[in-house]
Amino acid sequence: LENPVPENKLLEFRKEHLGKGLSLSYDKPLHIVRGEGVYLIDKDGQKYLDTVNNVNHVGHQHPKVVQAGQRQMAVLNTNTRYLHEEIVQYAEMLLKKLPPHLSVIHIVNSGSEANELALRMAKTVTKNEDFIAIEVGYHGNTNAAMDVSSYKFDALGGNGKPKTTHVLPLPDSFRGKYTGENCGIDYAAHTKEIIQRLKVEGKEIAGFIGESMVSCGGQIVPPSNYFQEVYKHVRNAGGICIADEVQTGFGRMGKTFWAFELYEVLPDIVTMGKPAGNGHPLAIVACTEEVATKFNTGMEYFNTFGGNPVSCAIGRAVLEVIEEEKLQENALNVGGFLKFELLKLQKDFPIIGNVRGEGLFLGFELNNSNKEPLPEQTNYLMNRMKQLGILMSIDGPDHNVMKIKPPLVFSKENAEELIARLKTVFAEDFLKEF
Numbered sequence: 022l023e024n025p026v027p028e029n030k031l032l033e034f035r036k037e038h039l040g041k042g043l044s045l046s047y048d049k050p051l052h053i054v055r056g057e058g059v060y061l062i063d064k065d066g067q068k069y070l071d072t073v074n075n076v077n078h079v080g081h082q083h084p085k086v087v088q089a090g091q092r093q094m095a096v097l098n099t100n101t102r103y104l105h106e107e108i109v110q111y112a113e114m115l116l117k118k119l120p121p122h123l124s125v126i127h128i129v130n131s132g133s134e135a136n137e138l139a140l141r142m143a144k145t146v147t148k149n150e151d152f153i154a155i156e157v158g159y160h161g162n163t164n165a166a167m168d169v170s171s172y173k174f175d176a177l178g179g180n181g182k183p184k185t186t187h188v189l190p191l192p193d194s195f196r197g198k199y200t201g202e203n204c205g206i207d208y209a210a211h212t213k214e215i216i217q218r219l220k221v222e223g224k225e226i227a228g229f230i231g232e233s234m235v236s237c238g239g240q241i242v243p244p245s246n247y248f249q250e251v252y253k254h255v256r257n258a259g260g261i262c263i264a265d266e267v268q269t270g271f272g273r274m275g276k277t278f279w280a281f282e283l284y285e286v287l288p289d290i291v292t293m294g295k296p297a298g299n300g301h302p303l304a305i306v307a308c309t310e311e312v313a314t315k316f317n318t319g320m321e322y323f324n325t326f327g328g329n330p331v332s333c334a335i336g337r338a339v340l341e342v343i344e345e346e347k348l349q350e351n352a353l354n355v356g357g358f359l360k361f362e363l364l365k366l367q368k369d370f371p372i373i374g375n376v377r378g379e380g381l382f383l384g385f386e387l388n389n390s391n392k393e394p395l396p397e398q399t400n401y402l403m404n405r406m407k408q409l410g411i412l413m414s415i416d417g418p419d420h421n422v423m424k425i426k427p428p429l430v431f432s433k434e435n436a437e438e439l440i441a442r443l444k445t446v447f448a449e450d451f452l453k454e455f
């Protein structure tokens with residue numbers, strides 16, 4: 022293929038030679054060639070404001086992160102079987118961000134791999150096989166991670182729920198199974214019910230895995246007392262509690278560094294990914310001393326790339342930038358401003374059924390007056406926003422939730438621009454007649 026490759030050729034080649042399930046965003050796909058801060062830039066130099074990318078956490082191509090990678094790549098990149106400063110310095114810095122009972126980390130290369138390891142740890146520690154997970158949750162593309170991902174096994178092409186997985190209803194207090202003040206208890210009670218049902222069959226659980234805000238489920242914010250109740254039931258049954266912070270971690274919540282902290286629970290295992298390396302494949306499993314010790318059965322856990330000096334140098338630079346540029350604080354302030362503005366917008370445009378989220382992890386959904394989802398209108402909104410230079414993404418089981426999870430360098434001006442463009446599109450006929 023010639024270089025630059027014409028777009029129709031890029032598309033044809035992808036269709037023929039890349040995985041057949043690989044999707045493209047937007048009705049007319051974008052050809053992005055560069056990133057810079059909160060912007061993605063296409064081949065013609067058109068800049069798009071990126072409200073989607075929670076991977077490029079401290080901004081696309083952040084110079085400090087790029088330099089850290091370049092510097093270390095030019096010196097050494099090997100596996101973890103030699104002594105080296107980088108892995109120790111990174112681990113030390115990351116552990117300072119976690120509650121003290123989580124004192125051991127394993128470094129891997131993707132969120133899927135992190136959850137795969139976490140699930141294996143829980144199985145090894147408890148000697149049980151069964152997991153409890155949340156409806157429409159997603160935890161990765163490996164076999165074990167897929168087995169606890171209702172987002173996949175319950176959706177098109179999925180094979181349904183595996184025998185060893187037990188699903189809690191999506192704790193959606195807007196239009197889920199339960200609503201109202203105490204719905205957290207009602208949602209969590211299913212945990213107990215599952216555990217009791219298994220007991221009758223002579224089975225016990227290995228643990229529970231869940232995001233503290235259900236991203237793929239549509240930016241669902243579980244009720245305040247939900248996780249404390251779920252964890253209580255799981256722990257009473259001897260299970261391990263795994264918090265998946267792949268999307269929600271590293272300061273995005275604003276109020277707290279991790280989403281589980283909003284719910285005042287202490288997981289036994291925390292998995293991290295996406296933002297850890299700002300786009301470089303870096304993911305982590307943090308666990309208690311007890312879990313780490315019991316997992317060490319004598320068999321080595323080896324990971325060729327995990328924890329190499331380049332990944333660790335990049336990871337450390339990401340943590341430094343979060344601190345130096347006060348990005349958690351920015352998530353709190355800009356996220357708070359944006360949520361307030363979205364709530365104002367909802368008053369003018371009742372098609373916005375619900376606005377939710379924390380920090381720079383927000384979502385709003387489009388519904389008719391009966392709270393029924395409006396996926397076509399949501400798709401229209403996303404594609405129109407792209408035409409106006411703003412990238413947004415859709416998720417949720419009914420494809421009617423707009424997710425907002427930009428790089429944390431998103432500014433108040435960026436938020437104002439987003440709101441102004443949303444106002445323009447919401448005033449268009451297609452979104453007025455629903």
Ligand code: PMP
Binds near residue numbers: 136160162
């Ligand atoms: N957990 C969650 C919550 C995720 O959103 C994802 C990716 N979307 C994963 C795990 C898997 O991470 P990866 O794609 O890096 O394997």
